Amino acid sequence: DAMVIQNPRYQVTQFGKPVTLSCSQTLNHNVMYWYQQKSSQAPKLLFHYYDKDFNNEADTPDNFQSRRPNTSFCFLDIRSPGLGDAAMYLCATSRDQGRDQHFGDGTRLSIL
Amino acid sequence: AQTVTQSQPEMSVQEAETVTLSCTYDTSESDYYLFWYKQPPSRQMILVIRQEAYKQQNATENRFSVNFQKAAKSFSLKISDSQLGDAAMYFCAYRSAAYTGTASKLTFGTGTRLQVTL
Numbered sequence: 001d002a003m004v005i006q007n008p009r010y011q012v013t014q015f016g017k018p019v020t021l022s023c024s025q026t027l028n029h030n031v032m033y034w035y036q037q038k039s040s041q042a043p044k045l046l047f048h049y050y051d052k053d054f055n056n057e058a059d060t061p062d063n064f065q066s067r068r069p070n071t072s073f074c075f076l077d078i079r080s081p082g083l084g085d086a087a088m089y090l091c092a093t094s095r096d097q098g099r100d101q102h103f104g105d106g107t108r109l110s111i112l
Numbered sequence: 113a114q115t116v117t118q119s120q121p122e123m124s125v126q127e128a129e130t131v132t133l134s135c136t137y138d139t140s141e142s143d144y145y146l147f148w149y150k151q152p153p154s155r156q157m158i159l160v161i162r163q164e165a166y167k168q169q170n171a172t173e174n175r176f177s178v179n180f181q182k183a184a185k186s187f188s189l190k191i192s193d194s195q196l197g198d199a200a201m202y203f204c205a206y207r208s209a210a211y212t213g214t215a216s217k218l219t220f221g222t223g224t225r226l227q228v229t230l
Binding site for chain 1: 116121149154155156157158159162203207209216217218219220221222223
């Protein structure tokens with residue numbers, strides 16, 4: 001089945017140690033999104049790619065970066081994770097602008 | 113900026129009964145979409161139902177229906193004949209219909225956790 005796959009499901013890293021979260025899709029969608037969902041809070045968009053065009057939300061910290069080497073893959077890099085970055089990170093895709101978004105299972109990130 | 117408010121952190125319903133989850137939103141736009149997403153524990157978020165703001169008719173998907181009151185900026189979800197599998201976190205979300213050359217983001221509420229009891 002076509003889907004959005006996030007790896008790993010659970011990630012533990014140390015304070016300040018760079019970490020990369022992965023998202024892949026078999027839907028061949030143009031748009032890929034990264035959301036951060038902290039405990040008991042609403043998911044919040046960090047940034048998205050429309051094809052190769054990167055669109056950063058104004059309040060996304062510089063500590064968060066993203067790469068999209070091809071249509072299928074998108075990565076979220078956290079350069080120096082702090083305790084406040086512990087959260088569920090959700091990847092989503094949509095066929096085009098303004099289309100429904102399809103979500104992966106998420107990666108739960110813990111910071112030691 | 114748009115905001116979405118879900119004032120019920122938790123709800124409970126007995127199996128086979130009906131439950132209504134509330135959502136209000138604030139926007140200055142006239143054209144937009146509203147969604148209800150379901151997020152089961154440790155599983156992916158899936159779309160339950162979508163409502164286009166320009167449509168007066170309330171959307172329905174099997175046991176799920178919405179009550180969309182545009183003037184009141186209210187968008188509630190009714191689940192009929194509740195099943196154990198309906199237990200999940202439910203998020204209300206807003207998306208602009210404006211095309212700005214880039215995809216529009218979803219603005220979520222904080223969610224309502226629904227428990228289904230026997």
